[in-house]
Amino acid sequence: MSAAETKAPAPPVSVPPPAHHDTPRAAAGRAPRRRAGAYLPYALIAPTVVAIAAVFLWPLVKTVIMSFQDVGRRELWTGQAAEWVGFEQFTNILGDGEFWDVVWRTVLFMVACVVATMGVGLLLAQAMQRMSTWIRLALTAALVAAWSMPLLVATSIFRWFADSDYGVVNMVLTKYLGLDFRGHNWWIDPKQGFLIIAAVVIWGAIPFVTITLYAALTQVPRELEEAAALDGAGAFGVFRYVTWPVIKPVFQMVATLSVIWDFNVFGQVFLMRGNEPEPEYSLLGIYSFEKAFESNSFSQGAAISLITVLLLSGVAVYYLRQLLKIGEVE
Amino acid sequence: MSATTSTRPGPPARPAPPRPGRRPAPRPDRKKKSRHVYNLVGVVALLVMAFPVYWLVVSALRPNHEIRSYDQTLWPSSITFDNFKRAIDAPNFGSAIQSSLIICVTAVVGAMLLSTIAAFAIGRFHFTGRKAFMITLLVIQLLPPTAMLIPIYIQLNGLGALNEYWGVIVIYLVSALPFATWMIRGFVINIPKELEESAMVDGCSRMGAFWRVIFPLLAPGLAAASIFSLINAWNEYLLAYVVLQDNDKYTLNVWLMNFTTSRGVDYGALMAASTLIALPVVVFFMFVQKKMASGLTSGAVKG
Numbered sequence: 001m002s003a004a005e006t007k008a009p010a011p012p013v014s015v016p017p018p019a020h021h022d023t024p025r026a027a028a029g030r031a032p033r034r035r036a037g038a039y040l041p042y043a044l045i046a047p048t049v050v051a052i053a054a055v056f057l058w059p060l061v062k063t064v065i066m067s068f069q070d071v072g073r074r075e076l077w078t079g080q081a082a083e084w085v086g087f088e089q090f091t092n093i094l095g096d097g098e099f100w101d102v103v104w105r106t107v108l109f110m111v112a113c114v115v116a117t118m119g120v121g122l123l124l125a126q127a128m129q130r131m132s133t134w135i136r137l138a139l140t141a142a143l144v145a146a147w148s149m150p151l152l153v154a155t156s157i158f159r160w161f162a163d164s165d166y167g168v169v170n171m172v173l174t175k176y177l178g179l180d181f182r183g184h185n186w187w188i189d190p191k192q193g194f195l196i197i198a199a200v201v202i203w204g205a206i207p208f209v210t211i212t213l214y215a216a217l218t219q220v221p222r223e224l225e226e227a228a229a230l231d232g233a234g235a236f237g238v239f240r241y242v243t244w245p246v247i248k249p250v251f252q253m254v255a256t257l258s259v260i261w262d263f264n265v266f267g268q269v270f271l272m273r274g275n276e277p278e279p280e281y282s283l284l285g286i287y288s289f290e291k292a293f294e295s296n297s298f299s300q301g302a303a304i305s306l307i308t309v310l311l312l313s314g315v316a317v318y319y320l321r322q323l324l325k326i327g328e329v330e
Numbered sequence: 331m332s333a334t335t336s337t338r339p340g341p342p343a344r345p346a347p348p349r350p351g352r353r354p355a356p357r358p359d360r361k362k363k364s365r366h367v368y369n370l371v372g373v374v375a376l377l378v379m380a381f382p383v384y385w386l387v388v389s390a391l392r393p394n395h396e397i398r399s400y401d402q403t404l405w406p407s408s409i410t411f412d413n414f415k416r417a418i419d420a421p422n423f424g425s426a427i428q429s430s431l432i433i434c435v436t437a438v439v440g441a442m443l444l445s446t447i448a449a450f451a452i453g454r455f456h457f458t459g460r461k462a463f464m465i466t467l468l469v470i471q472l473l474p475p476t477a478m479l480i481p482i483y484i485q486l487n488g489l490g491a492l493n494e495y496w497g498v499i500v501i502y503l504v505s506a507l508p509f510a511t512w513m514i515r516g517f518v519i520n521i522p523k524e525l526e527e528s529a530m531v532d533g534c535s536r537m538g539a540f541w542r543v544i545f546p547l548l549a550p551g552l553a554a555a556s557i558f559s560l561i562n563a564w565n566e567y568l569l570a571y572v573v574l575q576d577n578d579k580y581t582l583n584v585w586l587m588n589f590t591t592s593r594g595v596d597y598g599a600l601m602a603a604s605t606l607i608a609l610p611v612v613v614f615f616m617f618v619q620k621k622m623a624s625g626l627t628s629g630a631v632k633g
Contacts, residue, residue, distance in 0.1 A: 040536075042451075042457065045451045051444060051503070052470060054504070055501060056504070059478050062485065063477065123371075130365060131368040139372050143379055144615065149382070149386075150607065152565065156586075157386050159595075160389070161382075166397065171401065182400075292480045298484060305477035308474055309473065
């Protein structure tokens, strides 16, 4: 217990305590003496490396190759060599107005979800610090329960909320708010439909964000906040100059992850629309899936996936730099 | 110092429990008033977050005529297990449980084996390429799963693994590796090197020292990592949906889609079945929730 206790004041997102990193170095110091053991670590990681190469890296390479070919149903089932088409898939996709609609829709949806999640998460985490203990405990339990709901189950629940005949949303709006939502179909207008989808995405993301930010907030020294308040800083000043610098690394990390996750939202849309989303509900993942598995143009699907990966790689690099900066990869 | 508390000693490892020492010191009346505001925020958030879960359980227990009624009520007029009965009697429930168990358990056991030895390597040895390996583990988890679906599908098709358990098992197994390796490594670096060395001085071989000394201390880490992997595999549906084609091979998640037909949705049975599927997840999740937060931010990413 003592080890963990003494490290408690360290900044959040575990800046790894230096003591632990003596171990690898100690091993390195011994390396020359134990020649035979020099290959041992490679032997130990070999199975994982091979497995990952086969299931992740090869498909990634395959995606690149396929997007320069034309793989359709025929090539898939007969094993016939696919034709090389150069940049044709990309010029087709990038020249397609629908593709750009999908990109903007995805970006807009992602930004809306991330802003809402991070905003609510931060406010809630701050409120959690200041509320009575038993309310905080109850809230934590609710957050964990929501967090543990499988995506499939959560989506089914929200889909039912929005059901036109028997949904709670329509009933509450009609009965208690005096609006006429009897039999209202939320899916005809994609703007309203995405409201429901965003609701399930945000609801599912808030627990992780809130609990993590709350953990970060507990690392802010209470004395500093009090000193700042005594010196005349307002609530905002205290947050801006005392709280924020401490929680910033965690906040950035969580925000980056949210960007990646919300950009890749797939299941919520797919399941809400009964496994066959209408074109107006296409996000990038759905669009690529449909091109591949509905239109049987696997190459188009692969090319769209590749574009998605490239779009996200900037964010991924930023995330990795954050991790390297706080010394997580040591 | 027990191995459980020393996991990745970074603070987020213990996010939830209240810290009595951190409670704001008694303040003047102004502060007391604002405490009520925060309590109100807390209660509202609590209701919003808990309501869908409550609705799931209540609907599963509600008689069907209440479900198909325009006036939904907060409390069910009577409790019935009809929905559960319909869900369990639905075709292929048994085979779906069997499929899910076979696939998830095999994948998790395999993943634990591979990731433990890999985690031991990166946690104990300093070798060229170690950092590159670790960064690869992180990058892989940032790849959008849907982007990988197409080439994986084609690959499985080429290997004749479509509609076979082993195709899904291999993919689930490898998908669990980066996360599990990263997590178990956190436990490895917290086990003092000296323990192992003294075992070797006392005559253990390196393997002997690993199995007799390190492995037992890793048990909590392995438990946590396998629960994570189990939950992830249990919740996966897209790959299973694409790869498994026979009704009697469907996993529970794919089977669950049977309740959503083009003719309408049997919400009562759907909610009952969902409750059954979510129940083990919720129970397991309670055990590892605290490590989840730290695991996710410290690089073991899983979307």
